[in-house]
Amino acid sequence: MAWDIDSKRNVINPEFRSLSWRLLLSYLGVMMAISATSMIAVYEFFSFSLYQQLDRQLLTLADAAIHSLAEIKEQKINIKEPNYLQLDNDGDLDIPWQNIQQPSQGVEWFDQNRQRIAKAGKVFPLIDLSHYNQTYTVNNQKIRTLTLQVNQEPKVQKKIMGYVRISESTESIEMVLKKLRLGMMLGGILVSGLTAFGGMWLTKQSLKPIERSFEKLKQFTADASHELRNPLAGIRTCVEVMQSHPERIHPADIDKLKAIASGINQMTSLVEDLLLLARTDQPSISISTKWIIIPLHELLEDLVEFLSPKAEQKEVKLNLDIQSEVNLKGDGNQLWRLFLNLIENAIYYTDTGGKVMVSLEKREKWVWVCIKDTGIGISSEHLPLIFDRLWRADQARTRREGGCGLGLAIAQTLAQHHQGEITVTSELGKGSCFMVRFPSLPNP
Template sequence: MAWDIGSTRNAINPQFRALSWRLLLSYLGVMMAISGTSMIAVYEFFAFSLYQQLDRQLLTLADAATHNFEEIKEHKEASKVSDSLKLDDDEDLDIPWQNIQQPNQGIEWFDANRQLITKAGKVFPPLDLSHYHRTYTVNEKKIRTLTLEINKEPEATQQIMGYVRISESTEPIEMVLKKLRLGMMLGGILVSALTAFGGMWLTKQSLKPIEQSFEKLKQFTADASHELRNPLAGIRACVEVMQSHPERIHTADIDKLKAIASGVNQMTSLVEDLLLLARTDQHSLSITTNWLIIPLHELLEDLVEFLSFQAEQKQIELILDIKTNIKMKGDGNQLWRLFLNLIENAIYYTDTGGKVRVSLEDREKWVWVRIEDTGMGISAEQLPLIFDRLWRADQARTRQEGGSGLGLAIAQTLVQHHQGEITVTSELGKGSCFVVRFPNLPHL
């Protein structure tokens, strides 16, 4: 082979980092929802209370104003003023006059025909006596009004003598609510910051036992895989020795021996895959400055030649499409394992007479390697799961025997170690296309 193999890299395992971010964001989302809902509820209750208090003040003032209706009406008739009678500020009407004179209040008296008799104060909304309570907007300012009917005594007659309307600007309340909103916003920022710090601490504490258990599991997997290699190697050696002397084997035992050899090969492959993943999880394959320059086109050529016999046995056309010579930094052994898994997968799941195409392209900032097949394909609902460890789709991947279900998980891990990306598109019954992208290094 014209390319070099043999370098290692250490990659940061992103599993717990992604999990911690999901937990933290979920916690923050819940806490922000609770905090936001609570703030809105407090604000609405406070605003409701302020407007309720305003309505009570208007009612008190209106009750006092109704007692002066007869006096004001008589005063109007006595003075024979056709339009309206404006009261002097010093005239005693036996009502809380000091409140009426405030610039944000107004009071109006009307006769039974809803004609204005007189008014006092500074705030007067449009004439509309059809509502008991109403809020108007005048010159971008809100005005709250209360209209009361003045009935002739006794009340049983229900004869309307006139109306009194009290108006008051809500600007003071709006100013209070504005300050409340500002305070809540600042408080919300503070609460968010404290919640974020608290969430980070809680997430870290909650993940500690899980991380410890996971580390123990990884160590057990690595140790078990390593320890299983020796007995499996011994079994394989014995089987190979027995197969090398077929004359010593009883005819009835030949098939049994083949089954043992096949089982040992599968177990050995599974152990090697588990050991590779365990070492990867322990960050023993991370990026190093000792990576070598790998002629990727030559690696793919050698790999296609290596697998051509396997493709011929299934009568599958294995096509290599390389448009340019491309080199990249990496670990040759890992890249060989990566594309070996993908191409073997494509051959394995392609029926007799199908095609597998391996292409290499240089696309600006990326190097693209495509492995396309005309095999059974993968259903849309299974696509998000294909890189999970020990995954095999119910319909697409279990009708044939063989494989450990770790090949695609290993491929994804090796791609990530080389700072690349792997994606897949597939249609059930028509085939799949795996695309591996590596950062392009034009100076190589």
Template sequence: MAWDTDSIKISKRPFNRLRWRLLLSYLGVMIAILGSSTLAVYEFFANSLYAQLDRQLLTLADAGVHGLEAVKEGYEDDEDDEDDEDHHDYEDHHDYEAIAPRLDNDGDLDIPWQNFRQPAQGIEWFDERGNLLARQGLIFPSAPLVTRTSNEGSGHTVNGGIRTLTWVAHEQDEEDLDIEGYVRVSQSTEAVEEVLVKLRWGMLLGGAIAASLTAVGGMWLTDQALKPIEASFNQLKQFTADASHELRSPLTAIKTSVDVMLSHPERIHPADVKKFEAIASALKQMTRLVEDLLILARTDQSSHPSQWVNLPLEELLEDLIDLWLPQAEAKDIILRADAIAPAMRSIIAPVTIQGDPFLLQRLFANLLENALNYTPPGGKVTLSLEQQEDWIAVSIQDTGIGIAPEHLPLVFDRLWRADKARTRRAGGSGLGLAIAKSIAEQHQGQILVTSQLNVGSCFQVLLPIHF
């Protein structure tokens, strides 16, 4: 067969997988960095806004503490003007809603806070027992006052979108700092939440734009990183194909000369016969290796070669069985084909696939040869054919030495040999399964393998059916 190695087009499938892996890894790292940075910025701004709100509450509370004495005096004066019954009720009155309207400062208390009407703030004064004295503003929490003994700690609470600060007023003249009363200031968090909502939407939009730009930049960086690798790989593949092609001619000449010498043993000294046989065996192995390298170079070309034709798969497999049956019988191995049952062939149309006849024949020949080489005498190799919807499954099962579970992911690697399974075989290039996988993938198929040590292996080839 003539091989064209002048301009071999290397398939980009391996590099496409590598490109996507690099791109996804890059995006994962960048998105993690971007996400953590965005959360950190958001938390910083949120804490800053609430810290600013707390400072405003603290300023208001400090001002309110200075007015507590005036509020208490105004409240006591207001009590003196009431009748005895109302005054008696006050001593035992603890219902917040009942006394709040009377102490709403609609002119009852003459204090500096009389006209305090901030729409987002409110201030309340309590005596040392926690009873409400007065309040001004428009924002008040619904929760009752929680008394405190000191101003240590934040003293901030959030309830129903209202942030409050309870401040304890002490009598400064006393050494024990007895509690004089409480000032509770409140402010709505609506303005802060509006800013945070806008910030979240802005960060979400900015994050989407940043992620898009990162993806575009990642694709460009990945392409730039893979260009020298692809160039080196293409040069290596081209060199392999050229070198293999150039080796065929001298190997053919040497093989012809050795065959001629072996065909005339009378011209060879008896002591040199085994040497020539060793040379012939080495030439056969080298020739097989060169042919395998050329096949790998060819299968790395475009996935739709012009040589593809419609093939009846069952006939191709029957021809292979006839070809390998003498070798199986010589090794005392049962080679059986369990394809479509004869009774069904009259009503089922032959299974047809599309592909390169030579490559597909080489695919199944490699699997059959592999099964026969690793099956001991007395064993069995079974080839079966099964249709699965739009796919055809060709299974080659043997009763050989099997493959260890840790070696299964490596069996299709080029030139890989397991210590136990593959050193047992004499000859071979170590490329048979790699070639089979490459051919299957070129035909939009795949190879699956299951195996158990000392029980056997099963290689299943899935190929699309051509209707």
């Protein structure tokens, strides 16, 4: 064939790059979740502690103010200023709550009918007395209140004498919490940056032994595949010589030789596939300048003609639809192998009476080759895995004898070798469609 050349090209394997990003993102996600959870827990605990401290202060003030309720009810004292006291005939009225009251607080006394009879301070929310303690928003200001019921002595009578309500603005607490939120936000940004840098370093360090092992495995695969070619070739030659002289073979050994020949062919094919993948995985291979212009339409015509006997043997219609003549720069052997794998798969997995359509067209800056069949199809959960090496679904494994699960992996590798890609759509029981896309050559 005119496009048969010996060329290689550097293909960057994205496996470790994508794995590195997945590890990094997973690490960052976990660390961010832990950091966010910790910050929320600290904030909630700190907020709870501040409000609990405030409630204790209100309770202390309320206990002190309770002792003044009887005198206030008796004399109807109305305290209008926080530090102002009215005097009775006996002199100063002893009010112990006054020494512990804060400027942002308010004290109110109510009778048994819930009518306010006195007040002191600056904070007086217009709310009922139905709650023991509650936080209210009045004029965009949060107010914390504590209401205590005062019973007449002795307590067994349970006669309500009145109520005392203490109110305090939470502005100071909100300012502290605001500063805490700002500090946590700045700290979170710093922690995120440090976590990202640390994650990148940890990811790189964790992948180093894996990369070394993978490189050793690739080298071993290449070396083993190369070394296995010679003994397999010698065994195959001996079997062919024996089969060429059937008169020297005992009739009972004919089937055994056929089985040996079939096994050797499968082993040879597997070794060639592994050797091809090992070579394309080598990052040191540079882009060849000896690539030639390949008439892709002629290559597909020859390939369909080559596979037509297999399709006829299965009674599968193999059709070719070429919209226009298309030229592509690349390696003819690799392109032949790429489309051979795809079309062979389509024929193998299509039942008798089915169809396989191969089409070629050029759209804008891309060349599209479509291999569509009416075969068994691929389930949606298996679609992301079909290009993995040595992977086959159970249904496919029972359908095709002798396959090793490298065909689609080789096809995808060769497509990427030519700056292309393979995408697939499939429906179980109705067939599959493999779309191969290449960048087209500029118009002359």
